[in-house]
Amino acid sequence: MITKQEEALRGWFAGRLPEGLFVELLDITVDREEITVVGRIPEPDLTAEASKVERDASLDGRISEFRERTRDERIGVAREAEHRFGRKVSWGVECGGKRAMFTTVSAPVMTRLRQPERQALDTLIAGGVARSRSDALAWCVRLVQRNADTWLSDLRDSLEHVQQVRAQGPDAE
Numbered sequence: 062m063i064t065k066q067e068e069a070l071r072g073w074f075a076g077r078l079p080e081g082l083f084v085e086l087l088d089i090t091v092d093r094e095e096i097t098v099v100g101r102i103p104e105p106d107l108t109a110e111a112s113k114v115e116r117d118a119s120l121d122g123r124i125s126e127f128r129e130r131t132r133d134e135r136i137g138v139a140r141e142a143e144h145r146f147g148r149k150v151s152w153g154v155e156c157g158g159k160r161a162m163f164t165t166v167s168a169p170v171m172t173r174l175r176q177p178e179r180q181a182l183d184t185l186i187a188g189g190v191a192r193s194r195s196d197a198l199a200w201c202v203r204l205v206q207r208n209a210d211t212w213l214s215d216l217r218d219s220l221e222h223v224q225q226v227r228a229q230g231p232d233a234e
Contacts, residue, residue, distance in 0.1 A: 064221055067091060070146060074098060077141065079134050087155055095166040096142060099153040102127050116157070124154055124161045172198070 071089050074096075078086065083100025090097040105119040139150035153162040174182070182197040191197035206213065 064224065070096065073145070074138075074142070077138055079138070082131060082134065083154075091148070094148060094168045095151055096146060096148050097151045097153060097162075097165065099155060099160070099162075101155045104157040117159075120157045120159045123156050124159070127154055127156075128163055170198075 085101040088099040151165040182194045185191045185197035
């Protein structure tokens with residue numbers, strides 16, 4: 062998706078989300094299949110003496126309460142967005158530094174792998190890291206993502222530049 066389309070999508074959500082749904086809209090991420098909307102919700106009131114276990118349980122409870130209480134509102138916004146933008150909408154929240162994602166899209170990806178790549182995946186399965194080749198491949202992608210954030214960010218920036226240059230070409234409207 063090019064930057065202008067992303068800006069329009071982000072603007073639409075900023076204007077369409079019900080007032081007060083989130084304390085702050087943190088992130089809207091878009092790919093070919095899915096739009097993910099993440100917002101901050103208020104932390105529960107706890108005493109300073111609350112233990113880590115109590116704090117973690119209170120965050121889980123607040124996230125669960127938010128998910129149930131706002132379900133109908135979020136479904137309404139998602140239906141409009143799915144019709145308008147042709148992608149599924151997934152939701153997530155951040156509360157007290159804890160991020161929780163609600164139902165998200167798990168898109169199938171077709172790939173052709175040669176024997177050495179298949180053997181690498183099978184080693185992850187044999188080692189108990191993954192249950193299937195699909196899980197092993199997802200694990201590999203997460204590993205690359207974690208270790209190559211800067212490189213991937215630079216690549217995304219350069220793709221945006223390519224889109225801008227293409228938009229200035231002779232076929233631009």
